[in-house]
Amino acid sequence: MEDVDRLFRRESGRAVASLVRILGDLDLAEEAVQEAFMVALERWPEGGTPDNPGAWITRVARNRAIDRLRRERTLAEKRDVVAGLQAIGAPPDEAEDAESIPDDRLALMFTCCHPALAPEARVALTLRSLAGLTPVEIGRAFLVSESAMARRLSRAKAKIRDARIPYEVPDPDRRRERLPSVLATLYLIFNEGYSATSSDSLMRRELCAEAIRLARILREVMPRESEGDGLLALMLLHHSRRATRVDAAGAMVLLADQERSRWDRAAIEEGLDLVREALAAPPGPYAVQAAIAAEHARAPTAGATDWPRIRRLYDWLAWLDPSPVVMLNRAVAIAMAEGAERGLAAVEEVEGLDSYLHFHSARADLLERVGRGHEAARAYERALELATNAVERSFLTGRCERLRTTKPRGVPRQRAT
Amino acid sequence: MQYVLALIGEEGGWDDVTPEQLREGMKVWEDFEREAKEAGAYIVGEALQPSATATTVKVGEGSDRMVTDGPFAETKEQLGGFYLLECAGLDEALEWAKKVPLTPGGSIEVRPVMDYRQFAE
Numbered sequence: 001m002e003d004v005d006r007l008f009r010r011e012s013g014r015a016v017a018s019l020v021r022i023l024g025d026l027d028l029a030e031e032a033v034q035e036a037f038m039v040a041l042e043r044w045p046e047g048g049t050p051d052n053p054g055a056w057i058t059r060v061a062r063n064r065a066i067d068r069l070r071r072e073r074t075l076a077e078k079r080d081v082v083a084g085l086q087a088i089g090a091p092p093d094e095a096e097d098a099e100s101i102p103d104d105r106l107a108l109m110f111t112c113c114h115p116a117l118a119p120e121a122r123v124a125l126t127l128r129s130l131a132g133l134t135p136v137e138i139g140r141a142f143l144v145s146e147s148a149m150a151r152r153l154s155r156a157k158a159k160i161r162d163a164r165i166p167y168e169v170p171d172p173d174r175r176r177e178r179l180p181s182v183l184a185t186l187y188l189i190f191n192e193g194y195s196a197t198s199s200d201s202l203m204r205r206e207l208c209a210e211a212i213r214l215a216r217i218l219r220e221v222m223p224r225e226s227e228g229d230g231l232l233a234l235m236l237l238h239h240s241r242r243a244t245r246v247d248a249a250g251a252m253v254l255l256a257d258q259e260r261s262r263w264d265r266a267a268i269e270e271g272l273d274l275v276r277e278a279l280a281a282p283p284g285p286y287a288v289q290a291a292i293a294a295e296h297a298r299a300p301t302a303g304a305t306d307w308p309r310i311r312r313l314y315d316w317l318a319w320l321d322p323s324p325v326v327m328l329n330r331a332v333a334i335a336m337a338e339g340a341e342r343g344l345a346a347v348e349e350v351e352g353l354d355s356y357l358h359f360h361s362a363r364a365d366l367l368e369r370v371g372r373g374h375e376a377a378r379a380y381e382r383a384l385e386l387a388t389n390a391v392e393r394s395f396l397t398g399r400c401e402r403l404r405t406t407k408p409r410g411v412p413r414q415r416a417t
Numbered sequence: 418m419q420y421v422l423a424l425i426g427e428e429g430g431w432d433d434v435t436p437e438q439l440r441e442g443m444k445v446w447e448d449f450e451r452e453a454k455e456a457g458a459y460i461v462g463e464a465l466q467p468s469a470t471a472t473t474v475k476v477g478e479g480s481d482r483m484v485t486d487g488p489f490a491e492t493k494e495q496l497g498g499f500y501l502l503e504c505a506g507l508d509e510a511l512e513w514a515k516k517v518p519l520t521p522g523g524s525i526e527v528r529p530v531m532d533y534r535q536f537a538e
Binding site: 165 | 418505506507508511527528529
């Protein structure tokens with residue numbers, strides 16, 4: 001029964017999206033979909049899973065919503081809603097016609113990621129409505145109690161309803177303006193999962209896969225958009241390294257030391273194809289970041305990495321997005337391409353990252369490499385103060401200790417990504 | 418659905434302008450209002466006198482009312498005017514808000530007007 005549960009919820013986004021467009025209320029749409037789930041529990045185990053589960057759920061949930069509205073039909077307004085529901089695909093008593101049911105998930109994505117909602121509300125709503133996660137699961141993934149997550153969700157739904165945030169795909173002019181908020185929400189979900197450690201709940205670790213799944217849906221329902229390709233590529237290429245980012249003892253493994261044969265080739269191939277597509281149009285920040293990740297994925301060994309090319313890509317990214325974190329990563333690429341002295345000079349020019357762990361650890365590494373051991377130790381200590389999880393802490397403690405006992409090494413290090 | 422656009426910004430700046438500058442400054446507002454009227458969105462809109470003219474009544478227990486000089490909050494930025502617009506949804510209201518010709522640094526708070534029909538169901 002577990003499988004029906006899981007499959008159903010993954011496929012339920014289409015039904016929620018179609019119903020909410022007509023009903024105008026996320027809670028009502030979710031209730032109807034929940035009723036369809038009860039039907040699926042009865043029928044799927046015996047009769048088999050339908051060919052197009054998303055369309056099946058939409059049809060059954062729509063019929064349930066119509067039944068309910070008919071029972072309660074006292075106002076003319078309700079008749080309009082029933083007519084609207086019937087217009088979703090075939091009339092309720094006709095034969096199954098999955099293909100005729102439109103896919104409204106893009107509109108719901110734009111609603112859930114509306115800039116009038118707080119970023120954490122966008123994340124929660126997207127996972128609830130489109131990925132079918134329960135409030136308990138979302139709470140677990142974001143280290144928030146179930147009741148706090150339920151409140152966050154109901155506040156967001158109330159704002160959508162009361163301020164009337166529309167359920168529609170913005171016209172092309174506005175879409176350009178609104179798409180970044182959708183992409184940023186998916187990337188936020190991915191990064192939460194990416195920063196999870198083995199001590200975190202399974203749900204938290206699965207956020208990466210959820211974000212990738214949502215990005216695939218977005219790509220499927222949205223006309224070609226290079227930043228959508230870029231984001232999906234970026235996430236796939238990072239995710240391809242998931243098996244090698246920590247060792248058997250749970251310690252962090254730097255990119256240069258990861259066992260490349262254990263990287264997920266299928267994810268890499270898909271990511272590289274998408275990067276190629278994304279770079280066909282003038283690329284945005286996600287496409288350029290994906291191109292950088294692609295350089296790492298392509299290199300057969302760490303030593304074979306084309307750092308001058310990565311440096312050029314960072315120059316490009318810095319032009320699109322001159323944020324301090326981008327400038328820091330660019331400085332690291334300069335160090336790898338042109339030597340620690342130049343890299344350190346570029347790091348020292350970065351401003352506004354005093355409370356950012358990776359700023360201090362990158363700086364410490366470069367200071368160590370140019371023979372300024374005392375300063376390097378101080379920088380590692382500062383990084384240690386900022387470390388939030390045990391994996392990072394043990395890595396940095398190791399660095400500090402080694403600095404006290406050995407001479408500087410010659411091999412440059414890159415931050416684990 | 419109706420939305421209030423509350424126009425908030427720093428006060429002053431109109432004290433030593435020439436009549437020509439004033440006319441030029443008013444033109445962008447007239448253009449905005451004409452566009453909103455032609456689109457059928459405009460219901461009402463007013464500019465307010467400076468917050469120095471404001472008086473605030475604080476409601477206490479029972480019939481206790483305290484009248485004080487000045488605006489509700491003594492902040493650098495003050496409510497300077499408002500529009501009431503009829504829009505299909507928040508996105509449309511936000512489109513109008515983005516067109517309000519406030520000077521840089523100003524803010525427009527967009528709030529839906531209470532719709533009592535929601536309680537009729």
